[in-house]
Amino acid sequence: MAEVHLIRRERFSSAHKLSKDEWSPEKNYEVFGKCANPNWHGHNYQLFVTVKGEPDPETGMVIDLKLLKRIILDRVIEDLDHRNIDLDVEWMKGKMSSVENIAIGIWERLEGEIASHGATLHRVRVYETENNIIDYYGG
Amino acid sequence: MAEVHLIRRERFSSAHKLSKDEWSPEKNYEVFGKCANPNWHGHNYQLFVTVKGEPDPETGMVIDLKLLKRIILDRVIEDLDHRNIDLDVEWMKGKMSSVENIAIGIWERLEGEIASHGATLHRVRVYETENNIIDYYGG
């Protein structure tokens, strides 16, 4: 049968910064540049979630798109959108909010939930800006 | 030698709906939401066709791009553009016009023809909207 990849885009607008409390401001600036500015900055993140599976013979759909959208909103966007990733997001606590770690965190929020509905999470793609993008395919 | 992927974008504007005649309007709406509205709706679809192969040592090209464009127009766009996918397209008859099935249908229209010109179809990507995208790599 035909395996197909379905990609769904959602967006979130969040504040974050990159810095380590145990480092001096100088060291933080040297490593993270302006991303270390103390009062945070922010981005319009774009999230592309890829789910793979075989289209249902009756509906022609890999997964009910309304369901997939609901899962992404409930498990990811609700937590991140119009929030501070460093201060507000339980599942990012103790991690640097690099776009790499955000993508890994989103994967962990989605993988089981999507599997429980009979589809397979294939990739999480996150745009931080139009120039900086992360793809994560799971561990 | 160096295998390279060439991606060509084309577009088509089509009408379609998602519904099954043997289901009640209520069941269709429950499964397909507003996509089941009876008088059709439509999209500006974007199609990205990926062909792989080794660049010709003389021309530097994987495939003659004018030829690839001609194949995509003749085999796919001519049939779909400014048409109703459910009513007008021979090779979609009897299938739900989900973007999954459209991508699979386009693959079947292109694979042999591209192979007959010495290149290999690698992926068909179809954007239904800026938020809903399908990738198909063949059966």
Add this chain to the structure above:
Amino acid sequence: MAEVHLIRRERFSSAHKLSKDEWSPEKNYEVFGKCANPNWHGHNYQLFVTVKGEPDPETGMVIDLKLLKRIILDRVIEDLDHRNIDLDVEWMKGKMSSVENIAIGIWERLEGEIASHGATLHRVRVYETENNIIDYYGG
């Protein structure tokens, strides 16, 4: 005081065609080209609504954006999205569904409602495709 223009984007996916019942198929094709194909086609329309006014000194906002979004959804998107513009939309009845007429129709749906909330509709912009766009500033 400072007059500012606020632009809000919304989208709708609709079917339509361009043809006149009183013309022959040949004449319709001659005038409207493939847009006259009988079983409809469709587009992902993009709508940009521009409202002008002075920012409220307390809130800094020309108009409550949640309200503006609600007005556009209720008065325009609800009617057009996932519909057939020629068959389903009361306020387009008897008009050709050219993007010019769609823009004028949207203006008429929005102008009074926006005025009743103390702001002024300045422009309706509609993208039919990435190549065809209409701006309407009112009669």
Add this chain to the structure above:
Amino acid sequence: MAEVHLIRRERFSSAHKLSKDEWSPEKNYEVFGKCANPNWHGHNYQLFVTVKGEPDPETGMVIDLKLLKRIILDRVIEDLDHRNIDLDVEWMKGKMSSVENIAIGIWERLEGEIASHGATLHRVRVYETENNIIDYYGG
């Protein structure tokens, strides 16, 4: 002679929120929605600066583009990019950081400087997201 408008795009990624200290959290949430979340959120803002004038007969240019870019970076982007608009930006102090007020603030930062180089600022356009945009043409 021929007056021409030159538009230059620059970008900045900033944190902000919309809330008034003298209001209760409930009132702030009622007026500003999720934009009032206390720990800030952020955006990839896009700034389009329009300058008008006659092209120099020798160079064909309305204004030296390297100079215009330098002015925008020095007077605007340097202050806003990777900053918190509410906490870090001198010329936004005491104002709500609505995109309306950001556009007005940018106008005030640029108008005199551009005039001192013989050109005229015509419009400041700021995208907060792909859906929310402000145009400001001066007082």
Add this chain to the structure above:
Amino acid sequence: MAEVHLIRRERFSSAHKLSKDEWSPEKNYEVFGKCANPNWHGHNYQLFVTVKGEPDPETGMVIDLKLLKRIILDRVIEDLDHRNIDLDVEWMKGKMSSVENIAIGIWERLEGEIASHGATLHRVRVYETENNIIDYYGG
């Protein structure tokens, strides 16, 4: 009656440079920067042509879009696309190929032809890159 603006996008890919033969390489580099590099560089230009008029009561269209496209291709794109603007384009001879002058040149190529078909050219917009854009409204 209702005046409407119709905007049509077309594209061209051209080579050019900015330099004056009567200036030294140093002076050219000082004024035009890397745009003065002697062996040319190039761009994917985007052209947006705005035509205004009243929609025809029968067709709903400001101008026959097939005709407008034909005029733009014949009078502008044919000359510029896959050409060197400095060497190949008769109507740019003796002018710096700044995007300002390209926009003015395109206006002059289109204004009379569009007028002869009963519509009015309103604006020529040219994108040189995603960051550099010119608008021209005529002399």
Add this chain to the structure above:
Amino acid sequence: MAEVHLIRRERFSSAHKLSKDEWSPEKNYEVFGKCANPNWHGHNYQLFVTVKGEPDPETGMVIDLKLLKRIILDRVIEDLDHRNIDLDVEWMKGKMSSVENIAIGIWERLEGEIASHGATLHRVRVYETENNIIDYYGG
């Protein structure tokens, strides 16, 4: 551990043509179409470089993004931007400047340098236009 793909976009604006000196103009035109026009044309190329690796546990980053940007600018963009690929670029000498060969050439310029910093080049993607794109994953 978690392997992650980081994608960085950069841009360059260059002139080129496709033609072989040993072929007649007619043969060149037959094979390459308008790309063979003798005085060059040009493009705004977009380059997406994908690097893979495990995020550093301390910084959360696959590679220092400032370093990656520096490598891409020094090894690729500096040579190509505002240049003629056929005349000015040492590492494209003797090759057709097809977008396939440009992508391969960029790979060769980046692979070793990125490896020497502990990361792995995974893919070079080059957009010649919004319709023509090449992906190269190495030999």
